[in-house]
Every structure is written in structure tokens, then in C-alpha cells.
Amino acid sequence: MQVPAQFQYERATSVAHALSLLTKFGPESRIVAGGHSLIPMMKLRLAQPEALIDINGLSELARISVEDGTLYVGAMVRHADLLSSAVVGEHFPIFHDAERLIADPVVRNRGTVGGSLCQADPSEDLSAAFAAVRGEAVIEGTGGRRVVLVREFFTGPYQTVVGENEMLVQLRVPISSSASAYEKVERRAGDWAVAAVGAELRIEGTQLVSVGIGLTALGAPNFHAPEAEEYLLGGPAVDERFAEAGRIAARHCEPVADQRGPVDYKRHLAEVLTVRALRRARTRWHGNHPQEA
Amino acid sequence: MEITVTVNGQQHTRNVEPRLLLVHFLRDELGLTGTHWGCDTSNCGACVVWLDEAPVKSCTVLAVMADGRRVRTVEGLGDSTGLDPVQQGFTECHGLQCGFCTPGMMLTARWLLDHHPDPSEEDIREAISGQLCRCTGYENIVKSIQWAAEHDTAAAAVPEESTVDSAEVSA
Ligand SMILES: Cc1cc2nc3c(=O)[nH]c(=O)nc-3n(C[C@H](O)[C@H](O)[C@H](O)COP(=O)(O)OP(=O)(O)OC[C@H]3O[C@@H](n4cnc5c(N)ncnc54)[C@H](O)[C@@H]3O)c2cc1C
Ligand code: FES
Ligand code: FES
Numbered sequence: 001m002q003v004p005a006q007f008q009y010e011r012a013t014s015v016a017h018a019l020s021l022l023t024k025f026g027p028e029s030r031i032v033a034g035g036h037s038l039i040p041m042m043k044l045r046l047a048q049p050e051a052l053i054d055i056n057g058l059s060e061l062a063r064i065s066v067e068d069g070t071l072y073v074g075a076m077v078r079h080a081d082l083l084s085s086a087v088v089g090e091h092f093p094i095f096h097d098a099e100r101l102i103a104d105p106v107v108r109n110r111g112t113v114g115g116s117l118c119q120a121d122p123s124e125d126l127s128a129a130f131a132a133v134r135g136e137a138v139i140e141g142t143g144g145r146r147v148v149l150v151r152e153f154f155t156g157p158y159q160t161v162v163g164e165n166e167m168l169v170q171l172r173v174p175i176s177s178s179a180s181a182y183e184k185v186e187r188r189a190g191d192w193a194v195a196a197v198g199a200e201l202r203i204e205g206t207q208l209v210s211v212g213i214g215l216t217a218l219g220a221p222n223f224h225a226p227e228a229e230e231y232l233l234g235g236p237a238v239d240e241r242f243a244e245a246g247r248i249a250a251r252h253c254e255p256v257a258d259q260r261g262p263v264d265y266k267r268h269l270a271e272v273l274t275v276r277a278l279r280r281a282r283t284r285w286h287g288n289h290p291q292e293a
Numbered sequence: 294m295e296i297t298v299t300v301n302g303q304q305h306t307r308n309v310e311p312r313l314l315l316v317h318f319l320r321d322e323l324g325l326t327g328t329h330w331g332c333d334t335s336n337c338g339a340c341v342v343w344l345d346e347a348p349v350k351s352c353t354v355l356a357v358m359a360d361g362r363r364v365r366t367v368e369g370l371g372d373s374t375g376l377d378p379v380q381q382g383f384t385e386c387h388g389l390q391c392g393f394c395t396p397g398m399m400l401t402a403r404w405l406l407d408h409h410p411d412p413s414e415e416d417i418r419e420a421i422s423g424q425l426c427r428c429t430g431y432e433n434i435v436k437s438i439q440w441a442a443e444h445d446t447a448a449a450a451v452p453e454e455s456t457v458d459s460a461e462v463s464a
Contacts, residue, residue, distance in 0.1 A: 001317075002333045009294065009311035009357050032355075039314075039353045040335055052311070054358060080347070104423025106338060106401065109347040110354070189422045 004042035008051040025051040033115035075114025094180035104190040123192040128214030131223040132198035135173040141166035177202040181280035193217040195269035199277035219254035246271035296360035301369030316340040318356035327367035338424030341397035367396035378441040388437030390428035
């Protein structure tokens, strides 16, 4: 029987209360959202916080909305809610593609978007999806709010810019195109990615005027592929160029060998999945999407 | 810390350690051993129960997180008038072999049918994809859920709150 070590437990009633509890309990305290990463780690003693601050009661963090050309996703939005949201599917099919492949329906009932990003596991699917669409993370601390690009949110495996007395409260994404997609290879249903790639593009005339590519489980710094994006930008959205972008993305990432596969296999997947994600995103381009807000 | 959880319509108040997992609370504190406990790593789904409106893996939820909330276990399927159609389906179609995965499978099936009264085979397989049957009886489990969908007359309602059971027990 695996049971976590002892800890103190406090239920936050507001963001301000959660922040004051973080300050009160200090560096050995942790926020618990869905607990689906943290509790397993506590059972294995990979994490041993002295206090848990439960933010499940913060319904203000559980909202999804679209306002002024921006999608807002609260940190406590569950995977299942992101997947069932029609407005998310309309503007960001990439999130529905990704959510369908994250864990299983029961885990998705509990795990949260904020928890996924803060966990910063190199295999976290939403990190690459938000990196691809250039999402922003809204972080709140006792001194106020700050906004950080998701592409600058991660400081290393399992590490983010969220400070000891801060918490992630929201993710927001400018709506500029619904031409996005997520492609993942896993060993079995509901498993973590062997490799996965997300892409978003915007076309004017024949030219790609914006491209985002996110990589999961491939050792890409900050979960994205800037060299491949740069290569594609300003050129036509054609297969030959997608193929080259795939080769560039594969060359610039740093996958590690593990039980999911050797490095050359993962690099191969980086290439193939980049092409697939770009192509699938292109099929979703209808030319009439709102400009970036 | 003191928590009050409504399990299958009945309120239970207990004093528990924060580290007590919901699965152990149900089994060891309340004696509801229908909730099984298998892998302990959130993978097998033997421990699935409903927390408020949706199935969750109770080996990865703290009992204190269920304070003030409703839980539904396999003991809360069916009522005095008879079995839930899902339970009947498992009987009709040989959906259980050793029975270890069965409670979790049935609770997820009930949830699926409440939201999706006419699921395709693919919908059923997707719904139970986070739950392992060590006897690998998936074919019959899928058939059982299909049977239940065909014979589901009224969506089974969560029972009303009834008696109160209060005791002080330390975890
Ligand atoms: C069986 C299984 C399979 C899975 N498969 C996949 C998969 O295929 N792909 C995938 O991407 N994920 C997968 N996951 C991970 C799952 O998606 C994450 O566990 C979950 O989303 C993390 O969210 P949580 O709310 O449970 O976070 P928690 O476990 O509650 O928290 C995780 C970390 O983030 C911190 N944290 C949480 N919220 C905040 C906040 N608002 N501000 C600051 N810090 C915060 C916590 O302190 C903790 O350090 C799987 C999980 C399981 C159990
Ligand atoms: S015991 Fe909870 S998922 Fe296996
Ligand atoms: S019937 Fe034996 S585990 Fe499923």
C-alpha cells in the first residue's frame, strides 16, 4: 500500500487565500490541483511537501471564455472540460486533438490544465500545444500579476518560472487561426507520448504569415521548434517545405533514449509528426479567421 | 481532520489524516469493499468511484478532498427495487470473470450511459480505456454495456441523502 508521508492540508477559499497560505507555510508547501501528478509522486516519495494547499474550491479558476479575440482558460479547468468545450474546439482544434490523447477519460475528469503546465514533465502534451499557439501564462503572487509567454514558462524538466509564493491562475491565447493540429505517437491508449508535435499556421495568399510548432517528449527547449518555424515563415504552405521543416525540427531537438525508444527513432518521429501536424493544420485553414487581437 | 462525505446518499463523518486516500477511506473506514484497489498508480481503474458527478480514480484522490462532497460506489448502483441495468448487463453477457475490475467498469459504464444513452462500440471502448481487466474480458464487458444501453429504461438517479452515520475514527 502506497501512502504519502504526513503533511498538513489546507483548503484555499480564494486566490488571495491560497497565496497567503503559500507564504505562511513557506517553500515546503505545494499547491494541489487535480493531484494526478503530485499524489503519485508523494506516494513514491519523489515529492514530500510538508503542506498541501488545495485549490479545487476556486471556481473562479475553472472557467473557459472567449473575449476580444482571446481564449482564456483558468488553471483549474479539467482536461475533460477543455475537451468538451465547443468554443475551444472551434478556435483551437489542437487542444481537442491533444486532449483526446491525454491519459484516459477518468484521469481527464480530475487532472487540470494548470497542473499539467506546472508539472512541466517533458512529456506533458499541453505544454507543447500551448507553446505551438503562443499561449501566455498569467501568474499571480502577493505582489500582483505577471504574464509570461508559455515559451518562456519552463526553466527545465519539472521546473517553471512560477515562484515559491506565486501560482498559475490562467492561460490565455490570442485567436489568430483555427488551423491547428496535434499528432502523437504513444505505445498504447492513454499513455504518455513517445513523441508528439503540435502545429498552428496562418496563410495569406499563398504565404505562411505565422507558424507555431510545439514538440513534446523530444527534448526541445521550451517545447517548441523555432528553427523550423523560422524556415517556414514567409514561404508557401506546400508539402516540400513541410518536409524540410520536419527535418529541421528533428535535427534541432534533443530526445533521450528511454523505455519508449532510442534517440534515432524519436528523431524520426519528430520529423514525421511535424509534417503530419502541419498538413492537418493546413486542411483546417479556411482563410476567414480573425486577425490576431 | 474531520470530514463529512455523502456516500451513496448516506452522510459519514470521520476524523482522518490528510494523507488517507479516498479508496482506503471507503474500504477501511466505511467498510465499502466493493471499491477495489489494484495498481495504486492511477493506471488500472479498479478504484474508480464517482466524486460528485464524474468517475475518478480514488487511489489518487485524498479523502479530505471529498469533504462536503458526494461519492458513489458500486454499492450505490441499483436499489431496493433491483439491479441497475448495467449490473444486469454484466450478468446477462458474462461481463465479469474474476470480478476485480467490475465495480470500476460498471461505474464508468453508468456514467457513459447517463451522458450518452446510445453509445457506439468505439464510445464504450474509449470510456473504459483507462481501466484494465486482468482477465482480459473486454469483449464481454463491451457487450454488457451495450446490453445495458438497450435495456436502460430510466437513467438511474443518485439516491437521495438519507440516514446519518457518524463516528470518530482515526486513520
Ligand atoms: C495514468 C495517467 C496518465 C497520464 N497520461 C498523460 C498523457 O498522456 N499526457 C499528459 O500530458 N499528461 C498525462 N498525465 C498527467 C495528467 O495530465 C496530469 O497529472 C495532470 O494533468 C496534472 O494536473 P493535476 O491537476 O493533476 O496537477 P497536480 O498533480 O495537482 O499538480 C502538479 C504540479 O503542479 C503544481 N500546480 C498545480 N496547479 C498549480 C497552479 N495553479 N499554480 C502553481 N502550481 C500548480 C503542483 O504543486 C504540482 O507540483 C497522466 C496522468 C496519469 C495519472
Ligand atoms: S488502484 Fe487506482 S487506478 Fe489502480
Ligand atoms: S474480470 Fe477479472 S479483472 Fe476484469
